[in-house]
Amino acid sequence: MTTEPVEEQFTNQIGDHDDIWSIVDNALLGIGVNRETGFMDVIVSIETDEIVQASRALRDDEDANFDYLRSLTAVDNMGDGMEVVYHLYSTTKKHNVTVKVFLSNESLRLPTVTDVWPAANWLEREVAEMFGIKFSGHPDPRNLLMPEEIDDTFPLRKDHPLAEIEVLQGEGMGYSGEEL
Amino acid sequence: MVEVLSQTSDQSAEFETQDLLLNVGPQHPSTHGVFRMVMTVDGEVVRDVIPYIGYLHRGAEKLCETMDFRQGIGFMDRTEYLAAFNAELSYVMAVEALADLEVPERAQWIRMILCELNRLSSHFMFLGAFGVDTGVFGTPFIYAWREREALIDLFEEVSGDRMMYAYFRPGGIAWDVPVNFVDRVREVLISATQGIDDFDSLLSENEIFLARTQGIGSISAERAIALGMSGPSLRASGVDMDIRRDEPYLKYDQVEWDVITGEHGDVFDRYYCRVMEMRESIKIINQCLEHLAPGPILPEKMPRMLRTPPGEVYLRTEAPRGEYGVYMVSRGGNRPYRCKVRSSCLSNLQALHELTVGEYMADAIVILGSIDIVLSEVDR
Numbered sequence: 001m002t003t004e005p006v007e008e009q010f011t012n013q014i015g016d017h018d019d020i021w022s023i024v025d026n027a028l029l030g031i032g033v034n035r036e037t038g039f040m041d042v043i044v045s046i047e048t049d050e051i052v053q054a055s056r057a058l059r060d061d062e063d064a065n066f067d068y069l070r071s072l073t074a075v076d077n078m079g080d081g082m083e084v085v086y087h088l089y090s091t092t093k094k095h096n097v098t099v100k101v102f103l104s105n106e107s108l109r110l111p112t113v114t115d116v117w118p119a120a121n122w123l124e125r126e127v128a129e130m131f132g133i134k135f136s137g138h139p140d141p142r143n144l145l146m147p148e149e150i151d152d153t154f155p156l157r158k159d160h161p162l163a164e165i166e167v168l169q170g171e172g173m174g175y176s177g178e179e180l
Numbered sequence: 181m182v183e184v185l186s187q188t189s190d191q192s193a194e195f196e197t198q199d200l201l202l203n204v205g206p207q208h209p210s211t212h213g214v215f216r217m218v219m220t221v222d223g224e225v226v227r228d229v230i231p232y233i234g235y236l237h238r239g240a241e242k243l244c245e246t247m248d249f250r251q252g253i254g255f256m257d258r259t260e261y262l263a264a265f266n267a268e269l270s271y272v273m274a275v276e277a278l279a280d281l282e283v284p285e286r287a288q289w290i291r292m293i294l295c296e297l298n299r300l301s302s303h304f305m306f307l308g309a310f311g312v313d314t315g316v317f318g319t320p321f322i323y324a325w326r327e328r329e330a331l332i333d334l335f336e337e338v339s340g341d342r343m344m345y346a347y348f349r350p351g352g353i354a355w356d357v358p359v360n361f362v363d364r365v366r367e368v369l370i371s372a373t374q375g376i377d378d379f380d381s382l383l384s385e386n387e388i389f390l391a392r393t394q395g396i397g398s399i400s401a402e403r404a405i406a407l408g409m410s411g412p413s414l415r416a417s418g419v420d421m422d423i424r425r426d427e428p429y430l431k432y433d434q435v436e437w438d439v440i441t442g443e444h445g446d447v448f449d450r451y452y453c454r455v456m457e458m459r460e461s462i463k464i465i466n467q468c469l470e471h472l473a474p475g476p477i478l479p480e481k482m483p484r485m486l487r488t489p490p491g492e493v494y495l496r497t498e499a500p501r502g503e504y505g506v507y508m509v510s511r512g513g514n515r516p517y518r519c520k521v522r523s524s525c526l527s528n529l530q531a532l533h534e535l536t537v538g539e540y541m542a543d544a545i546v547i548l549g550s551i552d553i554v555l556s557e558v559d560r
Contacts, residue, residue, distance in 0.1 A: 039277050039493040067405055071494065071505055071522040085507065087494050087522075091405055091419060094426050098494065119408025122530050145234035145559060155242060162246055 017042060020095050027061035028054055041087070041096040048110045051101050055116040058088060058097070065090045066097060069117035072124060074131045076158045081105050082131060086113070109134040130156040199227055202541070206235050211548065212309065213555030217532070221541050229536045229544065231529060236559040244519035249275045249350055249486045252519065256506075257344040259521055260557045262305055265291075265298040265335075266499035267557075268348040271519075273429065274495040274508040275350040278488040286475040287352035292430045293365060293468045294338065294347070295497075296461040300372055301331040302500040303454045303461075306552045307379055310451060313549035314392045320382050327375035330368050337364065350486055352478040362469055369462055376458050384452065393448035397535040397547035400445060407534065408527035411502025412453040413551050417445030423498040435467040447543075447550040454552075487514050494522075501525055501552055521560050525553040 020042055021035065031054050034045035046054045058066040066088035074084045086099040101110055112135040113120045124135045125144040132154040135141070142148065146155075154160060205216035214235035220228040240259050244252040253268050260267035269291060276283060283291075308324030332342045338357050339347035347354050358364070383389050399409075404417040414421060422439040424432040440456040442449030488510045496505035502524030509518040528551045535551070536544045 039491055041494065069408055070496065070503065071507060071520065073507055073518075073520040073522075075509055075518045087505070087507070091421050117408070118406045119527055119530065122526060143234075145237040147234075155239060160242075162242065 020097065023061075023063045023095070024058070024097055027057050027064040029057075031057065041098045043098040043100060045100045045102060048101055048103060048107075051099075052111045052113060052116065054099070055086075055113045058099070059116055063093070064097075065092050067091055067117075069113075069119045069123075070096075072113075072120055072127065074127045074133055074156075076131060076156065078158050079105075082108060082133060084110060084127065084133065103133065108132055109136060111136050112138040114139060130154060132157065197222075204544075206232070209312075211555075212553055215548075215553070215555050215558075217548075219536075219541065219544065224540050224542075226536050226539055226541055226544055229533055231532055233526075233529070233555070233558050236556045238560070240560045241519055241521060244516055246515065248514045249279075249488070249516070252516065253348065254344065254346050256521075257346055258556065259523070259560050260499065260501075260504065260554060261343050262554050263298045263302040263500045264343060264345050265294045265348070266497060266504055268345065269295055269430075270495055270497045270499075270504050270506040271508075272348045272350045273497065274493050274506040275486070275488065277493045277495060278491050278508060278510050279350060279486060280489075281351045282479050283352055284476045284479065286473065287477045288430050289468050289472045290353055290357055290477070291348060292432070293465050293472070294335070295430075296465045296468070297331055297334065297365070297368070299461050299500045300458055301328045301335075303458050304328040304331070304372075304375070306454055306500075307383075307451075310546075310549045310552075311383060313546050314389055316383065316386070316389065320379060323375060323378055323382070327372050330371055334364055334368050337361075349478070351482055352476075356477050362472065365465065365469060369465060372458075373462055376455065376462075380455055384455065390448065392543075392546060393451060393550075394446060395444070396447045396543050397539060397550060398444055398446040399531060399535055403534060404445065404531065407531045409502070409531050409551075410524050410527060411498070411500065412440075412457060413450055413502065413528050413531075415440060416442035416449035416453045418443055423496055423503060427496075429497060431468070431471070432464075434471070435464050437463050447546055450550040450552075485514055487512070496522065499524060501554065501557070502528060521557075523557045523560060525551075525555075525557045529553050529558055 017037055024044060031046065031050050036043040058064050068089040068091050070087040070089050072086050074082055076082050081102060081104040084101045088097050088099060103110060112124055121140065122144055124138055127133055128135055128141065129143045129146050199220045199222050202219045202221050204219060205211040206214045216232040218230045219226050240255040243255055253271060256267040256271040257264040304324045304327050308321045311320040335345060336342050339345040399417055401417045401419050404414050405419060418441050420439060420441050425439055437460045440453050440460060442453050490510055490512045492509040494505055494507045496503050503522065504524055505522030507520040508516050511517040532548065535547045
């Protein structure tokens with residue numbers, strides 16, 4: 001029986017990383033990026049104020065043509081701020097890229113990309129209510145999943161208690177990093 | 181007579197008309213779960229629609245962050261309860277990618293068979309419910325239910341549960357399938373093939389059904405892509421995108437099948453794409469059965485407590501309703517640091533406004549039915 005390691009399979013799937021890097025670099029010419037290679041997709045980090053410009057470049061560049069926003073979410077890094085993660089795909093060229101924006105806890109605010117990908121509308125609303133990140137210029141900044149009157153608690157932040165029992169019995173049920 | 185008519189219309193022009201706000205849901209059979217939309221209607225025509233979701237939000241992502249990798253499988257079942265095998269698959273494959281686990285051949289083929297069977301059962305559910313949406317209660321609904329029942333019985337024999345299977349594990353599957361599995365699958369496939377044919381002949385050429393579905397709720401390929409639609413709802417608009425073929429996972433690169441695309445992107449195409457897709461699923465399963473050989477179902481060296489090195493992966497698979505993705509971030513340890521579920525239904529539902537505005541009120545229900553939402557996947 002021969003089975004390839006999973007990671008190798010994925011590397012085969014997306015082809016050579018060099019190809020996609022040259023395409024992304026070309027599209028993002030003049031925009032400061034930080035490169036990283038993930039398990040399946042390549043990851044570029046972009047400055048907060050350049051995200052709309054970079055998004056447009058990635059979508060409109062002929063070789064890149066990232067016209068499909070797969071997913072948009074955020075990760076709470078506790079003391080180190082938060083990151084907003086965009087997973088992009090090209091329906092014509094069939095390649096992927098992950099775009100990241102790092103935010104400091106002092107300014108959890110970045111411009112919206114709904115003008116570039118209308119699909120970002122609900123996804124940004126979800127991130128906004130769950131993490132307390134403001135998307136300036138969003139056309140419809142209401143809560144998506146939570147009731148409208150809740151606007152000061154952000155459940156997916158790491159410091160948010162999981163359940164009442166955590167409030168009653170003290171912290172440490174969830175996120176201390178200790179193993180179960 | 182003509183004069184009288186024109187008088188009436190003149191008079192009516194002087195009447196002050198105002199739009200009517202109509203609330204649909206959250207508890208209503210036509211919304212397929214707890215989904216509420218507020219429609220602004222001008223006579224019979226929908227001018228605006230505001231969807232309200234979140235009634236089923238249980239915080240599955242947050243719960244996953246507090247449980248170890250194997251416990252998270254259960255939550256995935258509950259996000260997408262009509263195609264739970266597909267939902268589990270994305271999750272366990274994300275864990276496997278992070279932990280660098282090899283999945284034995286046999287487990288991969290079994291996973292593939294079960295996922296495609298789950299696609300069949302999920303689409304049967306859609307066909308039955310969609311018939312009711314268009315006003316044909318009765319025969320097609322019961323036909324679809326009968327076929328789905330046979331499939332679910334098979335899932336019960338394999339996993340012990342009819343809906344929340346929790347059968348896939350990081351690295352393979354929980355236990356091997358019953359000895360008569362292959363025979364049972366073949367048996368079910370014969371009845372399912374017959375079921376699809378019956379269904380096709382009952383609905384797809386029915387004149388009233390065609391009048392209710394053709395040319396309604398159309399969306400162009402560009403808009404469908406921009407709004408992030410996926411799965412059959414996207415392919416109905418003519419976009420040739422299927423993750424099973426474009427980024428093959430499991431063994432999809434070793435079987436032959438076709439990606440079904442529509443032309444008009446209307447309700448009928450979304451319906452018919454699913455019917456055709458079911459025939460393709462049967463093709464895939466038949467090929468899988470031939471590849472299925474005895475062998476291990478879990479890696480030889482499986483740690484008792486699964487830990488992954490730090491890293492992140494966005495793993496997407498083609499679930500019956502579209503792209504089901506799991507974005508998993510690990511910071512080391514035995515549980516995910518962040519586990520985001522990319523719901524195909526959420527993104528498809530976003531297009532509801534564009535699909536519905538300008539159509540008749542009665543068609544709004546048909547359009548909502550045609551994008552086939554599962555509210556627990558929308559809300560997670």
